[in-house]
Amino acid sequence: MNHIKPKVVVIGAGSLFFGQKAIWSMNQLPGLIGGELCLVDTEPRNLERMLKLGQMAAESSGSGTRITGTTNFREALPGADFVVLSFSEQNSHFRRIDCEVSAKYGVRMCSGDTIGPGGVFRAMREFGQILEITKEVESVCPDAWVINYINPSSVMGIGLFRHSKVKSFALCDTHHMPNKKLSYLKMLGLEESELDSCDIRIAGVNHFTWMLQATHRGRDIIPDLRDAFYQLSLSEKDTGYAKGRFNSHITAQLTDVFGALPTCTGHTKEYLPYYQGRSPIRESIPPLSVFDCDEREALTEKMWEDIDRYFTGEKTMEEFYASHSADHATDIINTMVTEDQRTYFINRTNNDCVVGQGRAVGNMPDDAFLELECVLDRNGPRPLHVGDFPYGLRSLQMQILDVHELTIEAIMLRDRGLLIRALALDPLVQSIATAKQIVDELLIAQADVLGDWSTPVVTAKDSNVGLVSGSAPQLY
Numbered sequence: 001m002n003h004i005k006p007k008v009v010v011i012g013a014g015s016l017f018f019g020q021k022a023i024w025s026m027n028q029l030p031g032l033i034g035g036e037l038c039l040v041d042t043e044p045r046n047l048e049r050m051l052k053l054g055q056m057a058a059e060s061s062g063s064g065t066r067i068t069g070t071t072n073f074r075e076a077l078p079g080a081d082f083v084v085l086s087f088s089e090q091n092s093h094f095r096r097i098d099c100e101v102s103a104k105y106g107v108r109m110c111s112g113d114t115i116g117p118g119g120v121f122r123a124m125r126e127f128g129q130i131l132e133i134t135k136e137v138e139s140v141c142p143d144a145w146v147i148n149y150i151n152p153s154s155v156m157g158i159g160l161f162r163h164s165k166v167k168s169f170a171l172c173d174t175h176h177m178p179n180k181k182l183s184y185l186k187m188l189g190l191e192e193s194e195l196d197s198c199d200i201r202i203a204g205v206n207h208f209t210w211m212l213q214a215t216h217r218g219r220d221i222i223p224d225l226r227d228a229f230y231q232l233s234l235s236e237k238d239t240g241y242a243k244g245r246f247n248s249h250i251t252a253q254l255t256d257v258f259g260a261l262p263t264c265t266g267h268t269k270e271y272l273p274y275y276q277g278r279s280p281i282r283e284s285i286p287p288l289s290v291f292d293c294d295e296r297e298a299l300t301e302k303m304w305e306d307i308d309r310y311f312t313g314e315k316t317m318e319e320f321y322a323s324h325s326a327d328h329a330t331d332i333i334n335t336m337v338t339e340d341q342r343t344y345f346i347n348r349t350n351n352d353c354v355v356g357q358g359r360a361v362g363n364m365p366d367d368a369f370l371e372l373e374c375v376l377d378r379n380g381p382r383p384l385h386v387g388d389f390p391y392g393l394r395s396l397q398m399q400i401l402d403v404h405e406l407t408i409e410a411i412m413l414r415d416r417g418l419l420i421r422a423l424a425l426d427p428l429v430q431s432i433a434t435a436k437q438i439v440d441e442l443l444i445a446q447a448d449v450l451g452d453w454s455t456p457v458v459t460a461k462d463s464n465v466g467l468v469s470g471s472a473p474q475l476y
């Protein structure tokens with residue numbers, strides 16, 4: 001970084017789940033106030049509203065933060081210290097297509113943007129643009145950190161690790177610290193003052209993370225947490241919200257089976273075949289609900305209506321500051337600038353731990369792309385040691401990583417055969433015929449945004465992990 005107060009570029013500022021928090025943080029966090037926030041969005045109306053909100057926030061706070069905006073990301077990059085990627089191509093529209101087509105063939109996705117056909121096809125829609133942006137970063141602001149906030153976070157992070165020279169890592173806000181650990185203490189009736197007396201170690205592929213160890217004053221508390229989730233499950237009601245349904249029951253059940261506690265159950269249940277409703281012996285809970293795109297669209301519309309109320313004066317900027325807070329990404333940027341010693345969960349490779357700790361997860365490869373607790377400074381994140389995955393969970397982690405690696409290679413090579421291989425390996429897909437049908441149907445349904453798959457981005461000889469050998473047979 002070449003100056004004290006950073007320039008932060010947010011590409012996809014109309015992403016309301018992050019854009020408003022970025023505005024809040026740039027006017028409140030000590031390492032960010034007085035810097036520059038450049039908002040980028042290809043939708044002029046959305047950009048106009050976020051830019052106006054940002055300027056109102058800067059003026060009312062007296063922070064001295066400069067708020068700028070553009071529809072062209074290239075104009076935003078000169079001088080950037082951090083480039084946050086948070087855009088999406090018609091998220092609800094295409095998520096609906098992914099989920100509905102997949103459900104026809106027995107693949108039920110409660111989120112539809114990480115694993116299964118939804119994860120594969122969202123990566124196909126977004127990664128080309130991500131790569132285009134990072135190529136420009138390499139040229140214009142090579143010292144900038146690129147922070148990917150676009151799902152599937154692991155796939156995008158792997159893609160940048162394999163095919164870009166930028167300094168980058170990937171984020172998900174599920175494990176925002178210290179909130180995540182405090183939530184577990186609260187479940188056990190422990191006070192916040194006991195946080196430093198707890199050693200909680202979590203790791204895994206993004207959205208498939210597990211608590212591998214947890215102690216309070218030296219005593220194992222995973223059994224206590226399992227029992228707490230079981231007690232919650234006894235009064236669990238079907239709320240209808242796809243990602244939230246029966247998570248306490250599933251958390252307790254998976255802890256019983258694997259000896260580790262899932263820490264992102266709303267997504268983790270989508271990584272496993274058990275909750276698809278296909279077994280002759282049914283679970284005691286119903287199959288996964290398919291992601292409700294109507295609900296997401298309604299929530300997004302309400303958020304835009306709330307923003308408009310600041311412009312009419314129906315809501316004050318004091319209310320804005322009271323109703324928002326820092327975000328995972330902006331907290332991380334603040335820590336990298338101020339070096340305040342906070343730790344965060346970040347998606348990155350399994351190697352280069354803090355001095356003397358070896359790999360973060362000892363029985364997984366150096367290049368395994370995992371969500372790990374990291375210490376940060378201006379040089380980026382370095383993971384803390386976690387331990388080993390138990391048998392069974394380790395193989396599931398590797399299986400999902402292989403799906404993600406295949407997805408990126410399929411995108412780079414425009415290789416339909418690799419897409420089919422990725423979905424055939426995916427834990428939600430029950431047959432090769434199903435993988436083929438879903439791939440072909442979604443390629444047709446999304447041809448307008450996926451473009452021409454006849455020309456590879458890289459040639460087979462440039463592929464980084466050698467996944468393309470044997471992908472030629474056309475028996476399907």
